Amino acid sequence: MGMTITEKILARGSGRGGVRPGENVWVMADILMTHDVCGPGTIGIFRREFGEKAHVFDPERIVLTPDHYIFTKDQKCLRNIDLCRAFAASEKLPYFYDPGTPSYSGVCHVTLPEKGHCRPGEVMFGTDSHTCTHGAFGEFATGIGNTDAAFVMGTGKLLIKVPASRRFVIDGQLPGLVMGKDIILRIIGDLGVDGATYEAMEFCGGTVSALPMSERMTICNMAIEAGAKNGIVAADETTLAYVRQRTSKPFTCFQSDADAEYCATYRYRAEELEPVVALPHSPDLVKPAKACGDLRITRAYIGSCTGGKTEDFIAAARVLKGRKVTVDTFLVPATVEVAEALRSECVGGVPLVDIFRQAGCIEPALPSCAACLGGPEDTFGRCNGPEVCISTTNRNFVGRMGAKTASVILASPLTAAASAITGRVTDPREILPS
Amino acid sequence: MADKIRGKVFVVGDNIDTDQIIPAQYLNLVPTIPDEYEKLGSYALCGLPDSYPRFVPAGQMKTPYAIVIAGRNFGCGSSREHAPVSLGAAGVEAVVAESYARIFFRNAIATGELYPVECATRLCEELKTGDEVELDLTARRLCVVGRRREYETQDLGEAKAVIDHGGLFEFARGTGMMARN
Numbered sequence: 001m002g003m004t005i006t007e008k009i010l011a012r013g014s015g016r017g018g019v020r021p022g023e024n025v026w027v028m029a030d031i032l033m034t035h036d037v038c039g040p041g042t043i044g045i046f047r048r049e050f051g052e053k054a055h056v057f058d059p060e061r062i063v064l065t066p067d068h069y070i071f072t073k074d075q076k077c078l079r080n081i082d083l084c085r086a087f088a089a090s091e092k093l094p095y096f097y098d099p100g101t102p103s104y105s106g107v108c109h110v111t112l113p114e115k116g117h118c119r120p121g122e123v124m125f126g127t128d129s130h131t132c133t134h135g136a137f138g139e140f141a142t143g144i145g146n147t148d149a150a151f152v153m154g155t156g157k158l159l160i161k162v163p164a165s166r167r168f169v170i171d172g173q174l175p176g177l178v179m180g181k182d183i184i185l186r187i188i189g190d191l192g193v194d195g196a197t198y199e200a201m202e203f204c205g206g207t208v209s210a211l212p213m214s215e216r217m218t219i220c221n222m223a224i225e226a227g228a229k230n231g232i233v234a235a236d237e238t239t240l241a242y243v244r245q246r247t248s249k250p251f252t253c254f255q256s257d258a259d260a261e262y263c264a265t266y267r268y269r270a271e272e273l274e275p276v277v278a279l280p281h282s283p284d285l286v287k288p289a290k291a292c293g294d295l296r297i298t299r300a301y302i303g304s305c306t307g308g309k310t311e312d313f314i315a316a317a318r319v320l321k322g323r324k325v326t327v328d329t330f331l332v333p334a335t336v337e338v339a340e341a342l343r344s345e346c347v348g349g350v351p352l353v354d355i356f357r358q359a360g361c362i363e364p365a366l367p368s369c370a371a372c373l374g375g376p377e378d379t380f381g382r383c384n385g386p387e388v389c390i391s392t393t394n395r396n397f398v399g400r401m402g403a404k405t406a407s408v409i410l411a412s413p414l415t416a417a418a419s420a421i422t423g424r425v426t427d428p429r430e431i432l433p434s
Numbered sequence: 435m436a437d438k439i440r441g442k443v444f445v446v447g448d449n450i451d452t453d454q455i456i457p458a459q460y461l462n463l464v465p466t467i468p469d470e471y472e473k474l475g476s477y478a479l480c481g482l483p484d485s486y487p488r489f490v491p492a493g494q495m496k497t498p499y500a501i502v503i504a505g506r507n508f509g510c511g512s513s514r515e516h517a518p519v520s521l522g523a524a525g526v527e528a529v530v531a532e533s534y535a536r537i538f539f540r541n542a543i544a545t546g547e548l549y550p551v552e553c554a555t556r557l558c559e560e561l562k563t564g565d566e567v568e569l570d571l572t573a574r575r576l577c578v579v580g581r582r583r584e585y586e587t588q589d590l591g592e593a594k595a596v597i598d599h600g601g602l603f604e605f606a607r608g609t610g611m612m613a614r615n
């Protein structure tokens with residue numbers, strides 16, 4: 001019996017010839033990522049359990065990326081970044097992206113690939129549920145809690161259950177203004193928010209192979225929104241071109257065997273996909289954008305690990321060029337590299353920042369998570385009242401972006417930008433020819 | 435170590451996400467710092483819509499409810515361990531739900547904060563907030579005090595022993611997987 005990519009990586013990580021879904025195996029971590037929200041708790045447990053004098057299993061394999069508490073003056077948040085800083089210094093962590101210094105980067109899930117920490121065939125654990133993003137690089141990546149992370153920090157390994165794989169085969173030519181975000185929202189709408197609980201979601205087919213890394217990341221990012229343990233796309237030439245530019249470390253690419261076993265297979269024709277939105281307050285309340293034109297919005301938000309990458313801003317700029325927004329439009333680049341691209345990348349010869357300025361958007365913020373998860377009240381872009389926000393982020397639970405009275409509508413950057421122009425949910429094909 | 439948990443239940447519905455269990459503005463509290471742990475408890479479930487009664491009464495640190503009853507996919511969303519920790523810190527001993535989101539379930543066991551029990555019956559439609567119940571973890575049943583009806587719950591398997599010990603690390607030491615410090 002063949003194995004899926006996920007099974008092959010977990011077999012490698014546990015030093016076995018093969019593994020089967022449902023088996024519990026001890027897996028070695030290639031990378032452990034933590035940030036300013038869960039880092040302090042993880043460090044606290046690590047110290048309590050392994051002792052004040054203990055050291056992390058391998059400083060080279062730990063990546064510490066403060067990214068959530070960048071805007072706030074909240075004293076406890078700032079203390080938490082200090083706790084990370086002190087730990088990075090005492091453990092001599094080479095990969096600490098320190099806020100307020102030239103090494104600062106921004107949102108963990110965009111930082112990890114940019115800085116060369118994502119490599120095919122590896123096992124990554126992160127104290128953030130969207131760690132599944134990195135499956136886009138053909139690796140096994142999953143979110144864990146502080147206690148598990150502290151265990152990994154001390155021992156380098158974790159006992160995990162091998163997930164069954166659920167396969168999504170997408171073939172055909174994606175229509176012009178349909179993005180990765182529309183693909184994954186459609187899938188979550190079909191599966192429901194617990195439709196893939198405990199499972200691996202494997203994305204394949206010609207459409208997926210034709211997608212750039214940024215779009216594959218958007219898709220894998222939201223696997224957790226269907227309850228999955230990990231999302232994964234097999235590494236190919238596109239992956240290698242991205243990864244080799246950023247790391248010289250060796251890695252192994254795995255493919256699923258032809259006779260690998262899946263708990264289910266879904267087939268989609270790309271031509272039938274269209275721009276969609278997820279309505280408040282659940283990522284699986286998915287409707288075609290064109291069917292929601294009566295829904296008025298009060299603000300638009302383009303940012304986060306899901307929708308704050310360079311390619312997401314290029315998409316938004318295509319729509320906003322030469323047009324005006326009619327609602328407050330917040331732009332939050334995920335990382336410093338993305339923030340720089342806003343100045344260096346152009347659409348129709350005009351730099352993105354100028355397009356956004358001329359369209360009347362609020363000046364782009366510092367790279368960070370910002371209002372994607374609400375955060376302290378002084379967080380940039382936070383919904384502090386009954387706003388209706390169309391957002392390129394990944395979650396629209398009650399209170400996710402701030403006030404409980406706010407509503408969040410999830411969309412692609414193209415749809416968010418089109419809606420910012422009209423002030424209501426708008427299919428980007430209304431604005432641009434597809 | 436608990437085998438029988440007796441107390442009042444607090445009933446919620448499906449897809450109770452971690453933002454409702456502990457909203458993001460309280461994640462600046464670090465669970466390993468004792469008074470911040472207590473504070474996390476006082477905010478447990480405060481992200482629920484205002485149509486729910488208060489889980490932790492105003493001005494108090496603990497909840498009067500020992501057990502939370504939920505529908506499907508309890509604890510979906512973020513990996514924040516603050517979620518099971520806040521419930522445990524508030525005094526919750528068990529959640530009985532139709533199903534759980536993966537990371538919450540795992541975090542509940544790893545921290546040893548509470549027993550995440552599954553029950554095939556949709557208890558969130560059978561019970562009311564304030565009902566007094568007895569949950570027997572060994573016999574695997576839940577009964578409502580003063581009513582005859584009993585509900586079968588699912589076996590926690592090895593997870594029960596981990597929680598009985600007080601979480602992953604205590605379990606590892608108690609069973610000789612890790613040296614005592």
Ligand code: SF4
Pocket residue numbers: 068107108109128130303304305306368369372373393394
């Ligand atoms: S951008 Fe949002 S979803 Fe992504 S890591 Fe930050 S808070 Fe989480």
